[in-house]
Amino acid sequence: MNHLPQAWGRPRDDVYGPYNNSYLQTSGPSQHTQSPIVTGTSVLAIKFKDGVVIAADNLASYGSLARFTDVKRLLRFNSRAVIGFGGDVSDMQYLTRLLSSLEINENYSVTSSTELAANNLHTYLHKVMYKRRSDFNPLWNQILIAGLDVADNPYLASVDLLGTTFSSPTLATGFGAHLAVPIMRRVCPDEEAAKELTQEQAVETVRECMKVLFYRDARSLDKYSIAVVTKEGVDLKHGEKLEKQSWAFAEGIRGYGTQVN
Amino acid sequence: MGSIFTAAPPQSGPGYSFKQTPTTVPEGTRQHGFYPYTDNGGSTLGITGADFAILAGDTRSTSGYNINTRFAPKLFKVGGADSRIVLSVVGFAADGLALKERLDTIVKMYRYQHGKPMSVAACAQRLSHILYQKRFFPYYVTAILGGLDEEGKGALYSYDPVGSYEREQCRAAGAAASLIMPFLDNQVNYKNQYVLGSGEGHALQARERELLPRKDVEELVQDAFSSAVERHIEVGDGLQMFIITKDGIEEIYKPLKLD
Amino acid sequence: MTSIGTGYDLSNSVFSPDGRNFQVEYAVKAVENGGTAIGIRCKDGVVLALEKLVVSKLLKHGANKRIATVDRNAGIVSSGLTPDGRHFVSRARDEAAQWRKLYKAPIPTSSLANRMGSYVQAYTLYSSVRPFGVTAIIGGWDAEDELPVDGMVGSGPSVGSGGKQEGSKKGGPSLYMIEPSGLYWGYYGAATGKGRQSAKSELEKLDLAAGNLTLEEGVKEAARILYFAHEDSKDKEFELEMTWISSKDGPTKGRHEEVPKELREEAERLAKKALEGDEDDEDTKMEE
Secondary structure, eight states, X not given: OOOOGGGGTOOOHHHHOSOOOGGGOSSSSOOOOOSOSEEEOOEEEEEETTEEEEEEEXXXXXXXXXXXXXXXXXXXXXXXXXXXXXXXXXXXXXXXXXHHHHHHHHTSBOSOOOOOOHHHHHHXXXXXXXXXXXXXXXOOEEEEEEEEOTTXXXXXXXXXXXXXXXXXXXXXXXXXXXXXXXXXXXXXXXHHHHHHOOXXXXXXXXXXXXXHHHHHOTTOOSEEEEEEEETTEEEEEEEEEOOSOOOGGGGGSTTTSSOOO | OGGGGSXXXXXXXXXXXXXXXXXXXXXXXXXXXXXXXXXOOOEEEEEEOSSOEEEEEEOOEEETTEEEEXXXXXXXXXXXXXXXXXXXXXXXXXXXXXXXXXXXXXXXXHHXXXXXXXXXXXXXXXXXXXXXXXXTSOOOEEEEEEEEOTTSOEEEEEEOTTSOEEEOSEEEEETTHHHHHHHHHHHTSOTTXXXXXXXXXXXOOBOOOOOOOHHHHHHHHHHHHHHHHHHOTTOOSEEEEEEEETTEEEEEEEEOOOO | OOSSOTTTTSSTTOOOTTSOOHHHHHHHHHHHTSOXXXXXXXXXXXXXXXXXXXXXXXXXXXXSOOXXXXXXXXXXXXXXXXXXXXXXXXXXXXXXXXXXXXXXXXOOHHHHHHHHHHHHHHTTTOTTSOOOSEXXXXXXXXXXXXOOOTTOSSOOOSSSSSSOOTTOXXXXXXXXXXXXXXXXXXXXXXXXXXXXXXXXHHHHHTOGXXXXXXXXXXXXXXXXXXXXXXXXXXXXXXXXXXXXXXXTTSTTTTOEEEOOHHHHHHHHHHHHHHHHHHHHHHHHHHHO
């Protein structure tokens, strides 16, 4: 046997370059998250007349490595709110636990009072995220909150690692903000259009956008979670497969098909 | 397993996709990679008249070249339902929201503790203090505060991110401030306007200033924004106006171009 | 043996010569005056029920709930000094939350009972504190499937190694009762408070150990037993408070919840009917 670290799995200097120990510094200022490590890509959501549809794929990437392929990035908070996470997965897990304890606390009294509405949840998450960014210790996520507000109207809003918040009838994080939003805005340009949109149309649009994202986003997957929140509750499905893909467009792209050079 | 590495490792790496493997470790300590601010675009402006103040802002929120949403208000009533004070914030939206929440609770608490509404002048100075307190980690916003002063005249206060402030007749802020402000200088304060035939050079007589009627101001605001929309990509979608008079705060929403 | 302390009852943590801790025994007395509380461990869930005596007409009906949720899948009902019960519940919630922080999973009911037992026992050891004036019944449902860790990434290996056993089932309903001494046992059926004697004898008749009683039957039995146990203090009004916990396939989906109003009212109707039936029987016997 050999005691050299290279024999035990340490990347060889001659192949990968010298090992950079700087992240192991023991002196110097205390460091918080500088960049996300294991990441999830886009989250998409669209309002329709009775509720909201939200979707995110099941991939967690480690840089360019497709690291985990069965990650649930949609969290059902209660019967009227679903949360979608983009960005760092460990921060997502932290938030999941935080929200879990919030939900338990909310139910300490057995009296069947009303559940926390989606807009309340959004305010809560905004405060958490803004506090963390102000401490220079951000939670590296962009989050969509989909559900029903206190008045039972469809509610959709976003909060990110800086604490920035906004609401819109269609929202998408990450790559989706570039690729999916224009498609979704075509069917749902404003609140009035959202009030006319049916659930079927909304679901169909979101599924179509997931497909477009899979075509063009290298950190995406053809397996995804999708949730519909209405007054009837949450219908959350994991492990949905993309259907009816067509890669015909790839033929003309250099490096994609038979045309290599 | 160990046997693979018993011989001296090859001097040049095998042909992986990247031929140039670095041979030295980067020097020095790693730097902070997190920047706690962003610019959410948009523009605001405020103009006062004899017995009113108008604050206006577009409703677009941006991140880079993306439009986050077409309706994100930058104008907020401060101090509860019967308040006569409006705050507008433009810059980093999260800080803007945090600032508005803080000022809102302060004005409310003032009312509960003193049994009377806070004057705009008092509120203006308080806002300055809030901003100045955080000067080493500023709220990255340009604020404009509007209301009616104790004589019932329109009052407008403008701020920089660290709390320096002054009372003005009119002010534009945000992404298109540099486009709108010269227009207002000319149209509200009559800058570069002279009395016809009053002479040449130093003999020129500046046109005398006057307080504008409400209708004229509303039109100025609309013109200012529809022009800014044409020339600035971060401005558009909708125009929100708050008109503060002795009768209360009137809200007007008009669509702007979506492109 | 005398039940008077003769000086050995003034301080906690002091034994009498015949080996008793009088402070604890006095705490038990406090419990014996409280409204009856019972718990039933059914084959597919747990029922907790409480006879909440109406202390004032000025209190809102149905408000001031006494059965508390501790974690999603666990609840506590207690009899005795209400504020002591509240503190007990608060500690139980902290224990459950701390367990989750550490293990990223819900606390098993047995561990919760163990920790609360230790906590209550500690209040019998020191002269600076008094024991808890409550007997608490803890009911819980431990998930029968392999639970994902809170916030787990992915679902682990679907085949082969990964520590999963095909079709393995564990967990299920559990019921514990903790007394002021810190003593606790796991029970099929537990009762405490004023009407505990008659409630216990009724519970024994159910043959709970056989594991045949369903949750819904349990709810009806619980109502009946509390109405029965109330007979001795008939002059006082009371409210029936009931909660239940089922498996994840059951009506509460593994959560501790209040029994729905319709079902509770139905159970109360049947309970009253059963009582009237008993009285009728007695009347006819008298006539004979």
